[in-house]
Amino acid sequence: MIRIRLNPTPPLLSLLPALALVVVLMAMVPGFHSGGLQALIAFISASIHPSMDPLVVSSAWRGLQITMATALLSWVVSSFIGVVLGLASATLIWRTFIGKSWPAIFFRRLLAFPRAVHELLWGLLLLQMLGLSPWVAILAITIPYSALVARVLSDQLDTLGERPLIALRQSGAKPIQALTTAIIPPMAPVLMSYCGYRLECALRGATLLGVFGLGGLGTDLQLTLQSLQFEELWTALWMLASVMIILEQLMSWWRQRLKSSGAAPRELLVSVCLMLILGICSLIWLQSLDLDMTSSIRWHPLPLPTVSELITASHELHWLQLIVNTLLLTLLAAGIAIGLPPLGMMLWPSQLGRSIQSLLWGLLRLIPTPLAALLLLLNCEPSLAVAALALGAHNLGVMGRLLKEALDQQSDSCYQALKASGAGDRIAWLYGSLSAQSPGYLAYSAYRADVMLRETAVVGMVGGAGLGWQLIESLSSFNWAQVYLLIGVYAMLTMFGEVLSDHCRQLWTGSRKKPAMALVLQS
Amino acid sequence: MLELKGVHLHGPRGDRLRNIDLIIKPGERIALIGSSGAGKSSLLAIANGSLLPSSGTVLWRGRSLNRRHHSQKQAIGTLWQDLCLVEELNVAQNVNAGALGKRSLLWALANLLAPIEINRCRECLEAVGLPANLARASLSELSGGQRQRVALARLLRQKPEIVLADEPLSSLDPPLAEAVLNLLLNSGLLQNNGLLQNNGLPSTISMPKTLLMSLHQTNLIDRFDRVIGLRSGQLVVDQSTDGLDQAALEWLYQSA
Numbered sequence: 001m002i003r004i005r006l007n008p009t010p011p012l013l014s015l016l017p018a019l020a021l022v023v024v025l026m027a028m029v030p031g032f033h034s035g036g037l038q039a040l041i042a043f044i045s046a047s048i049h050p051s052m053d054p055l056v057v058s059s060a061w062r063g064l065q066i067t068m069a070t071a072l073l074s075w076v077v078s079s080f081i082g083v084v085l086g087l088a089s090a091t092l093i094w095r096t097f098i099g100k101s102w103p104a105i106f107f108r109r110l111l112a113f114p115r116a117v118h119e120l121l122w123g124l125l126l127l128q129m130l131g132l133s134p135w136v137a138i139l140a141i142t143i144p145y146s147a148l149v150a151r152v153l154s155d156q157l158d159t160l161g162e163r164p165l166i167a168l169r170q171s172g173a174k175p176i177q178a179l180t181t182a183i184i185p186p187m188a189p190v191l192m193s194y195c196g197y198r199l200e201c202a203l204r205g206a207t208l209l210g211v212f213g214l215g216g217l218g219t220d221l222q223l224t225l226q227s228l229q230f231e232e233l234w235t236a237l238w239m240l241a242s243v244m245i246i247l248e249q250l251m252s253w254w255r256q257r258l259k260s261s262g263a264a265p266r267e268l269l270v271s272v273c274l275m276l277i278l279g280i281c282s283l284i285w286l287q288s289l290d291l292d293m294t295s296s297i298r299w300h301p302l303p304l305p306t307v308s309e310l311i312t313a314s315h316e317l318h319w320l321q322l323i324v325n326t327l328l329l330t331l332l333a334a335g336i337a338i339g340l341p342p343l344g345m346m347l348w349p350s351q352l353g354r355s356i357q358s359l360l361w362g363l364l365r366l367i368p369t370p371l372a373a374l375l376l377l378l379n380c381e382p383s384l385a386v387a388a389l390a391l392g393a394h395n396l397g398v399m400g401r402l403l404k405e406a407l408d409q410q411s412d413s414c415y416q417a418l419k420a421s422g423a424g425d426r427i428a429w430l431y432g433s434l435s436a437q438s439p440g441y442l443a444y445s446a447y448r449a450d451v452m453l454r455e456t457a458v459v460g461m462v463g464g465a466g467l468g469w470q471l472i473e474s475l476s477s478f479n480w481a482q483v484y485l486l487i488g489v490y491a492m493l494t495m496f497g498e499v500l501s502d503h504c505r506q507l508w509t510g511s512r513k514k515p516a517m518a519l520v521l522q523s
Numbered sequence: 524m525l526e527l528k529g530v531h532l533h534g535p536r537g538d539r540l541r542n543i544d545l546i547i548k549p550g551e552r553i554a555l556i557g558s559s560g561a562g563k564s565s566l567l568a569i570a571n572g573s574l575l576p577s578s579g580t581v582l583w584r585g586r587s588l589n590r591r592h593h594s595q596k597q598a599i600g601t602l603w604q605d606l607c608l609v610e611e612l613n614v615a616q617n618v619n620a621g622a623l624g625k626r627s628l629l630w631a632l633a634n635l636l637a638p639i640e641i642n643r644c645r646e647c648l649e650a651v652g653l654p655a656n657l658a659r660a661s662l663s664e665l666s667g668g669q670r671q672r673v674a675l676a677r678l679l680r681q682k683p684e685i686v687l688a689d690e691p692l693s694s695l696d697p698p699l700a701e702a703v704l705n706l707l708l709n710s711g712l713l714q715n716n717g718l719l720q721n722n723g724l725p726s727t728i729s730m731p732k733t734l735l736m737s738l739h740q741t742n743l744i745d746r747f748d749r750v751i752g753l754r755s756g757q758l759v760v761d762q763s764t765d766g767l768d769q770a771a772l773e774w775l776y777q778s779a
Contacts, residue, residue: 010611012635417607420573421681422597422624427631431620435611 010438011342011430014445018343020335020392027385036378039228043375046230050238060220060236062289067216068243069285070134070209071202074141076279078202079195081142082149085111089150090157092183096165096175108154115147116494117487118454121468123209124475125483129300134291137214141205145198156190157183188268189258195271196251203247207240208368208458215291218368225374241366305481313481317470323493325465329388329456330497334449336392341400342434342441345407349425358404364397369458384466387459395452402444406437446504453497457490467493524549524733525570525599525685530579532565532756539565540756543579547685547735552708554744554764555737557753558776563737564604566753567687570735571601597624600683600731602691602707606674608662614673615644615658621680647676650728651706668699675706679728688736692743700740707734708746741772 008016051057087093089107094100114122123140130136160183168178210218217236224233258267287293305313344357364372373390380386415432423431457468467490474482525547532540540562547553557563568574569581572588572595581588583595600621608617615638622640623631633639638658645655651672662670671691678686688707692700709730736747744750745764752760752775760771 006637007613009613009616009635012632015632413603413605414607414609416573417601417603418620418623420568420571420596420599420601421621421683422593422595423620423631424593424624424628426628427623427626430628430631430635431609431612431623432607435609438611 009435010442011435014342014434014438014441015339015346017335017445018339020332020388021340024332024336024385024389024392027383028380028389031381031383031386032379033381034379039230039378040375042228043230043233043378046234047237049231050234051229051231052235053232056232056235060217060232060239063210063215063217063220063236064239064243065285065289066134066291067203067206067210067218067240069282069289070137070216071141071199071206072278072282073286074138074145074206075195075199075202076275076282077138078142078145079149079198079275081146082195083153083191085146085150086153086157090154092157092160092162092165093179095162096169096179104154108151111147111150112495112498113491114143115151116454116491116498117144118457118468119144119205120208120212121457121471121487121490123212123214124472125302125487127214128475129302130297131300133297134215134286134293135297137206137209137216140209140214141202145202145205149195149198152194153187153191156187160186184265184268188265192258192268192271193255196254200244200247200251203244204365204368208370211368211370221368221371225371237366241362244366245362302483303480305484309481310485313479313485317482317485319489322465322467322470323489325384326453326456326460326467326490326493329384329391329459329466330449330453332385332388333391333395333452333456334445336389337395337399337448337452338442338445340392340396341403342438344400345403346426346430346434349429354404357400361397361400361404364393365401366397367394369394369455373459387456387465391452391455391459395448395455399445399448403437403441406440407433410436443505446501450494450497450501453494524584525735526582526585527566527570528580528582530566530569530576530581532562532569532574533577534565538756540569540576543758545751545758545761547733549684550732551749552732552734552747553736554747554750555735555753556739556741556744556750556760556772556775557737561753561775562756563753564689565756567601567689567735567737571599571687572596573601593624597681598684600678600681600686602674602678602686602688604689604691604693606670608670608674608677610662612662613638613658614648614653614660614662614665615641617662617673618644618647618658618676618680621647621677624681643680644676646728647679648673650679651675652702667694668696671695671699671703675703679730684731685733685735686731688734690737690739692738692740704743704746706730707736709734744772 085107089104089111091101091104094102094104119140122143123136126136126139130139164182165178168181169175173181206216207218207221210216210220211222213219213222217240220236221233221240224230224236283293341357341361345354348354348357367375369390372393373387376386376390410433412433414436415428418428418432419425456466457471460466460469460472467486471483471486471490474486527543527545530540530543530545532538543566545566555563555566565574569576572581583598586595588595609620612620612635616634619634619638619640622643630639638644641658644658648657649655653669653672653676657665657669662673665673671694686707691703691707695703707730709732734747744767747764750760750762750764750767750772751758752772754775760775762768
């Protein structure tokens, strides 16, 4: 008997998830209709002639300003809070001061909850508690982002090791002196690079919250799409694209500067001052846009359900189905997002192909997931597959950019060697370029899948499936017992996803530490 | 067989190669010498088509070496200085990488799932003195010398008509360097201990007769038929190894 040992290698594992697209498309076929084809063509053609009506432009400009100022303020606040919480959840810090690590573990566990709930869900919950206020969007972004910054910072701090600290303490340095000397120089570039990326994420987050009615450009996008005013929609989209491109270029310049600069602590000090100024400016900016930032916030706590209400709610919901659908949605979306960028680059490796793919990825990153879902609904019936495609498409844009950036920084000697031996472009790219990058790419993919699990809340309503969809339904019907239970289960599921992705990272990179790629691009 | 005509290569810090004219005939074994930075690696890269000259032409069997012409490239095998092995793949998959020029994308993908034509890989490994059971080993488990042999096995799998070798002996201990040189000079196959063997391995596995190899060990030059020397990107020595002028070789290594 012939025994074949199958042992898929990292480059193949990077490509295989693309099969999810076949499953999704097959599932979408029965619900496909050509009714919205004309609208889809109108949407595409409107991209080249967006509305230049002064009223439309000024409305989009005001929305963009609100989104930008909201993103900026929540980014500044979450970065500062995140750093404090990150220090509090690092075992290295506690061991240096009190010789024990349990407070760090306590803070880590505590922060897992705000991190596990997506900013949209925070937004909807805060809307119930605070009413319609500009602070809702700011807090909705700040809460999970602070916890995310804290986790990344504490992870990085704990991988530094204690040896430099021990050496400094033995030379007579006080704990605070030893810590600042040992951790600021290596941590400053990592922290600045990561916080820089969170600004891009905050901009996307603020746009998304707008789509769900929390103001800013997202609201303009949602209203123009719902009324099929595509030319007006593209006015807003091009404005957002311009800001995104400028921001991406700024971040790229910033990273290059950090790389070449030998004085990271000085850069950190400059960054902190700059962020403080930006925070104050964004507050004034929001106020100048006639948003009342100074009036006191009226707090209406969510009603606490009784035990019997909780029991009733737990019986009302089909938990298994909700959880399976959420996981299925994540799996399919992750497959599309992870597998398609390397597949596209392999099948179309020419310079023209790369340029077109980069453009497409930029477009996919630009369009918020719920809008992508609504566009798909022009020609498809709502289903889990449509939701997965919309979620996967947005994340595909992020993964594609990440892979391209990583490949651009890699030596092409292996690719050239294979080309010289007669291998074709596609095969040489597969073996000579993707192979070296695939373990890091897979490790980041594990993290990204974990992010997508949280994001299922955003597209749940399109699929009419999953915990996110049910949560929005329960919120709409003010069924607080269900809301509490759903948030609890959602948080547990995402925490489980986090543990699983940590293990996958360890498997592919041999380290629990977040891969360099993950630090470069996380949202 | 392989011809370089008026090849010129500009670099960021001046000319890397200047007006190189070179003809390599079938069966010739040529040593390429010169100090570091003299242009040896650039010349080999231009000869295998991985680098385009700024001016001049490279001809393979009388036809211009086309970057897109895969069969031409398959005929030219290169042993790279940094080996260019794919770290994420196992030994057999790396050996199979030598055959990629003749195979389809589907074959290449299947090889990433599990090494295919494993017996061919084992034969190539045995021919370079590696045990066949190393086929499924990871590259990280191998020593520097073993990695060098994997690169040689990949070359055997490619079955080229000419070998261009870029300082293949530089990181090897003397016995292994001798064994690798013997293999490249087509003097025999290797055993695990690095000694020559002729124990009935398939006749299809052998090194091509034509070799252009860069090296620094001038004491090995008499093992070749011809020697060419580069100095500051110029071809300044091109003669038979018989009656070689030792002073000319020493001059090559003096600072320009």
